[in-house]
Amino acid sequence: MGADPTAPRSDRARAARTVLSGADIQRVLTRIAHEILESNRGAQDLILLGIPSRGVPLAQRLGEIVARIDPSFDAAASVGQLDVTLYRDDLRRSTSRTPAPTRVPDRGLDGAVVVLVDDVLFSGRTVRAALDAVADLGRPAAVRLATLVDRGHRELPIRADFVGKNLPTSTAERVHVVLSETDGTDVEDAVVITDAEKEA
Amino acid sequence: MRHLLSTVDLGYEDALAILDTAEEMAAVNEREVKKLPSLRGRTVVNLFLEDSTRTRISFEAAAKRLSADVINFSAKGSSVSKGESLKDTVQTLAAIGADAIVMRHWSSGAAQQLAESGWVDAAVVNAGDGTHAHPTQALLDAFTLRRRLAGSRGVDSTGTDLTGMRVVIVGDILHSRVARSNVWLLHTLGADVVVAAPPTLLPVGVGSWPCRVTYSLDEALAERPDAVMMLRVQAERMGGAFFPSAGEYTRSWGLTAERFALLDSRGGQVLQQPVVMHPGPMNRGLEICDAAADSPHNTVLEQVANGVSIRMAVLHLVLNNDPEA
Amino acid sequence: MTATTTDAPVLLRGATLPNGGSADVLVADGRVAAVDSCAADQSRDVETIDCAGLVLLPGLVDLHTHLRQPGKEDAETVETGTRAAAMGGFTSVHAMANSTPTADTAGVVEQVWRLGRASGWCDVHPVGAVTVGLAGQSLADLGAMADSQAKVRMFSDDGMCVHDAVLMRRALEYVKAFGGFVAQHAQEPTLTAGAQMNESELSGVLGLAGWPAVAEEAIIARDVLLAQHVESRLHICHVSTAGSVEIIRWAKERGIDVTAEVTPHHLLLTEELVRSYNPVFKVNPPLRRDEDVHALRAALADGTIDTVGTDHAPHTAETKQCEWTVAAMGMTGLETALPVVQEAMVETGLMDWAGVARVMSATPARIAGLEDQGNVEEDGTPVVGSVANLLLWDPAVRCVVDPATHTTKSRNSPYEGRELPGRTVHTFYRGRRVVADGVLAEPFRHAPVEEAR
Numbered sequence: 014m015g016a017d018p019t020a021p022r023s024d025r026a027r028a029a030r031t032v033l034s035g036a037d038i039q040r041v042l043t044r045i046a047h048e049i050l051e052s053n054r055g056a057q058d059l060i061l062l063g064i065p066s067r068g069v070p071l072a073q074r075l076g077e078i079v080a081r082i083d084p085s086f087d088a089a090a091s092v093g094q095l096d097v098t099l100y101r102d103d104l105r106r107s108t109s110r111t112p113a114p115t116r117v118p119d120r121g122l123d124g125a126v127v128v129l130v131d132d133v134l135f136s137g138r139t140v141r142a143a144l145d146a147v148a149d150l151g152r153p154a155a156v157r158l159a160t161l162v163d164r165g166h167r168e169l170p171i172r173a174d175f176v177g178k179n180l181p182t183s184t185a186e187r188v189h190v191v192l193s194e195t196d197g198t199d200v201e202d203a204v205v206i207t208d209a210e211k212e213a
Numbered sequence: 214m215r216h217l218l219s220t221v222d223l224g225y226e227d228a229l230a231i232l233d234t235a236e237e238m239a240a241v242n243e244r245e246v247k248k249l250p251s252l253r254g255r256t257v258v259n260l261f262l263e264d265s266t267r268t269r270i271s272f273e274a275a276a277k278r279l280s281a282d283v284i285n286f287s288a289k290g291s292s293v294s295k296g297e298s299l300k301d302t303v304q305t306l307a308a309i310g311a312d313a314i315v316m317r318h319w320s321s322g323a324a325q326q327l328a329e330s331g332w333v334d335a336a337v338v339n340a341g342d343g344t345h346a347h348p349t350q351a352l353l354d355a356f357t358l359r360r361r362l363a364g365s366r367g368v369d370s371t372g373t374d375l376t377g378m379r380v381v382i383v384g385d386i387l388h389s390r391v392a393r394s395n396v397w398l399l400h401t402l403g404a405d406v407v408v409a410a411p412p413t414l415l416p417v418g419v420g421s422w423p424c425r426v427t428y429s430l431d432e433a434l435a436e437r438p439d440a441v442m443m444l445r446v447q448a449e450r451m452g453g454a455f456f457p458s459a460g461e462y463t464r465s466w467g468l469t470a471e472r473f474a475l476l477d478s479r480g481g482q483v484l485q486q487p488v489v490m491h492p493g494p495m496n497r498g499l500e501i502c503d504a505a506a507d508s509p510h511n512t513v514l515e516q517v518a519n520g521v522s523i524r525m526a527v528l529h530l531v532l533n534n535d536p537e538a
Numbered sequence: 539m540t541a542t543t544t545d546a547p548v549l550l551r552g553a554t555l556p557n558g559g560s561a562d563v564l565v566a567d568g569r570v571a572a573v574d575s576c577a578a579d580q581s582r583d584v585e586t587i588d589c590a591g592l593v594l595l596p597g598l599v600d601l602h603t604h605l606r607q608p609g610k611e612d613a614e615t616v617e618t619g620t621r622a623a624a625m626g627g628f629t630s631v632h633a634m635a636n637s638t639p640t641a642d643t644a645g646v647v648e649q650v651w652r653l654g655r656a657s658g659w660c661d662v663h664p665v666g667a668v669t670v671g672l673a674g675q676s677l678a679d680l681g682a683m684a685d686s687q688a689k690v691r692m693f694s695d696d697g698m699c700v701h702d703a704v705l706m707r708r709a710l711e712y713v714k715a716f717g718g719f720v721a722q723h724a725q726e727p728t729l730t731a732g733a734q735m736n737e738s739e740l741s742g743v744l745g746l747a748g749w750p751a752v753a754e755e756a757i758i759a760r761d762v763l764l765a766q767h768v769e770s771r772l773h774i775c776h777v778s779t780a781g782s783v784e785i786i787r788w789a790k791e792r793g794i795d796v797t798a799e800v801t802p803h804h805l806l807l808t809e810e811l812v813r814s815y816n817p818v819f820k821v822n823p824p825l826r827r828d829e830d831v832h833a834l835r836a837a838l839a840d841g842t843i844d845t846v847g848t849d850h851a852p853h854t855a856e857t858k859q860c861e862w863t864v865a866a867m868g869m870t871g872l873e874t875a876l877p878v879v880q881e882a883m884v885e886t887g888l889m890d891w892a893g894v895a896r897v898m899s900a901t902p903a904r905i906a907g908l909e910d911q912g913n914v915e916e917d918g919t920p921v922v923g924s925v926a927n928l929l930l931w932d933p934a935v936r937c938v939v940d941p942a943t944h945t946t947k948s949r950n951s952p953y954e955g956r957e958l959p960g961r962t963v964h965t966f967y968r969g970r971r972v973v974a975d976g977v978l979a980e981p982f983r984h985a986p987v988e989e990a991r
Contacts (some may be wrong), residue, residue: 221743299860299861300859300860318861319863320861320862320863320864321734321744321745321746321815321862321863322744322745322746322815322861322862322863323815323861323862325814325815326815326816326861326862329814329815329816330859342745343745343746343863344745344746344747345744345745345746346745390745393743393745416741416742416748417737417738417739417741417742417748417750418738418739418740418741418742418743419742421739422742422743
């Protein structure tokens with residue numbers, strides 16, 4: 014944590030590779046917003062839940078775009094966040110155990126179409142935890158999954174409904190999503206791939 | 214955090230992590246499905262060698278809401294060969310597969326001894342040891358105060374501390390594990406802590422504690438505290454052992470109706486309506502008057518509810534402990 | 539006392555004397571036969587032990603030992619305790635009276651005395667109880683114990699304080715009849731009810747009931763005045779506070795016949811160790827502050843405190859591996875006493891080896907009235923013709939203490955894992971080398987006890 018993936022690397026290390034720029038991210042989110050509205054046939058009963066940490070600002074951005082496209086969508090009342098820390102299956106090994114807040118829109122999840130929003134879809138374990146968390150909070154009519162990047166290597170039978178970019182990676186690589194909301198206003202939004210082994 | 218033994222060595226970051234985690238636990242406690250899977254398959258033993266139904270059921274509720282299996286082991290230790298039985302008892306519990314031992318014990322330091330003994334690998338949570346420490350009580354008190362403070366400021370309490378608050382702890386400091394744990398924790402979290410007690414009920418060396426000391430409750434109240442924490446007075450301290458009589462105690466150190474009215478009307482440093490806290494059970498008419506005991510500014514029941522959230526947080530943090538850390 | 543067999547003469551070659559010089563010392567017929575810088579002429583016909591680098595000390599004398607027999611043979615026996623004493627360099631120990639039954643009658647003290655003679659590792663002098671059952675109510679059979687074969691001169695309720703002022707006065711008066719003295723365990727009981735550790739800032743933080751220094755000092759102050767008033771002899775056991783040192787210094791300046799002892803652990807350890815709640819550090823009087831440790835060291839060096847008494851207090855594992863507040867009080871000490879004194883007094887420059895010979899042998903022998911012990915000149919050189927109770931000590935080695943290797947039956951050493959200097963190489967008890975090259979050899983065999991007196 015804390016290392017700037019866009020900073021210059023040592024000569025031995027392969028340079029970080031930017032796969033989505035800030036403009037790309039905005040374009041991709043706009044497309045996903047359209048896809049969500051299309052598949053839901055409008056904004057009714059739609060709730061967006063971001064998964065901390067970077068899924069939260071992505072859900073908020075997505076909510077704003079959806080509201081611009083369909084003014085009947087009240088972003089303030091329909092976008093929340095869902096912490097999955099306490100539902101993880103790797104709790105004993107994880108380093109960050111302090112859960113982030115869960116904020117569910119006041120009307121609750123019953124009967125809603127919940128779109129879970131995360132930055133990177135990888136093993137699928139986070140989404141598995143999120144599905145359990147949702148089940149404890151209510152009974153939605155449907156649960157969908159939107160992700161900015163799908164980098165493959167699934168360990169569970171889970172797939173995303175809305176994907177910003179499919180990104181074939183090796184397991185040795187790391188995918189960093191940099192967003193101004195979570196990473197500071199002095200950095201540019203980007204999705205960057207680095208070599209995990211050389212990073213250490 | 215491998216164990217929770219006292220608040221003296223609990224750092225600011227760890228304390229805040231517990232309080233912030235407890236906020237999320239509190240949210241769970243308010244929803245319909247009051248259950249989390251985070252301790253599924255883990256075994257928590259409540260080893261209570263001293264009576265305390267309140268604390269035990271609080272820990273029991275906390276462990277169950279985290280999906281742990283709970284085993285309650287209560288035994289009032291006989292005065293003979295107590296020690297031998299502790300080692301044997303905990304080794305039995307370890308053999309049963311206890312992942313955490315929540316222990317209430319009559320001997321100061323017992324939790325630390327257990328954690329450092331090598332008798333068991335289980336995480337140890339101190340649920341009160343002798344006259345030493347009661348860290349989860351202090352944490353739930355801090356949690357209660359933090360929520361009141363954040364509420365009065367209209368902000369989310371997560372991530373905040375107690376800076377600006379003044380807390381007076383009144384009564385039998387000498388024999389109180391609750392007082393000890395609170396003085397250090399509330400100080401760590403930025404509160405201005407004052408202890409008010411008759412000199413006979415203050416330990417030698419209290420001057421080095423991270424708090425101010427006064428023999429006068431009235432002086433302490435004149436400083437407009439935000440919270441007054443009344444400690445329970447044990448009957449055996451009376452009759453000349455530590456103070457002359459119950460009547461004299463109440464006159465000088467009881468939260469009487471007059472003092473309560475004054476506290477209420479003056480307001481606190483940051484809270485418009487100062488709160489009255491008590492670890493329970495209360496001695497009405499001795500250390501606390503009916504008006505204060507029944508007042509909406511009394512946080513006793515809130516403390517009980519918050520106790521479950523705090524204990525969930527503590528169990529989650531010690532049992533989902535990163536072995537690398 | 540005469541040996542049943544006489545060992546062949548032994549020449550201790552090149553031992554370092556406490557005064558810093560070196561000498562050859564001939565031990566023959568159970569006595570120090572010669573102390574000579576060139577005893578070479580004798581060396582041809584006798585066994586020679588190379589003692590280069592070893593300090594020759596008089597056999598150590600302990601005024602404060604708990605041998606636990608009769609009653610607590612699972613913690614220690616006279617046999618195991620005296621073996622430990624020999625390994626620690628002691629040739630005389632005083633067995634405290636808090637056995638079960640209490641050593642408050644001639645029968646019990648004679649039993650302990652006989653067990654000591656049968657063991658043959660060092661002299662065992664039973665201490666008689668001052669009051670019946672250590673209960674502090676009525677005087678024990680002081681005269682009968684004095685007249686017994688054990689010839690008790692030292693009386694103590696150690697473990698309990700003779701807190702009743704009149705009773706203490708009577709005891710001090712009564713023992714004058716046979717040249718005895720009272721060794722007081724100074725602890726005002728009402729100030730220390732339930733006490734668990736030194737009363738201090740730390741006890742407040744740890745939530746352990748405090749044992750205030752004043753509880754010791756108040757009794758010492760009272761008793762030195764009583765001793766002065768009745769013109770008797772008082773010994774203060776295990777002095778533990780700086781304030782006590784001041785009172786004793788004041789009393790000695792006034793000519794009061796008082797002697798005082800300090801334990802090795804109070805010369806080295808402080809209450810900070812209690813932070814661990816490890817009961818191995820629980821002892822009575824409790825470990826005190828750093829200031830106290832330094833005051834005690836200075837007092838031992840300047841003679842205000844006369845002697846080091848081990849307060850060797852063996853305890854079984856189950857009474858120590860338990861909660862602090864119910865754990866037994868006490869630490870083993872016979873085998874670590876001299877290492878601790880070397881660490882705390884010699885290596886700090888506070889005391890030379892002649893001083894060690896004084897506080898650990900000559901002075902306690904004088905206090906207890908022992909003719910066969912502590913016979914050294916002012917500079918620590920053994921007196922020619924005296925009974926050969928000697929210790930050859932290697933001050934150069936440093937060892938990490940491992941209680942499992944100790945000879946005492948119990949394992950409650952507070953020094954576990956701590957590196958301490960020095961090691962017993964040979965202990966001569968009445969001319970018999972009972973410890974040879976650091977291991978127990980053969981005990982001394984006393985002549986059979988004559989039944990008639």
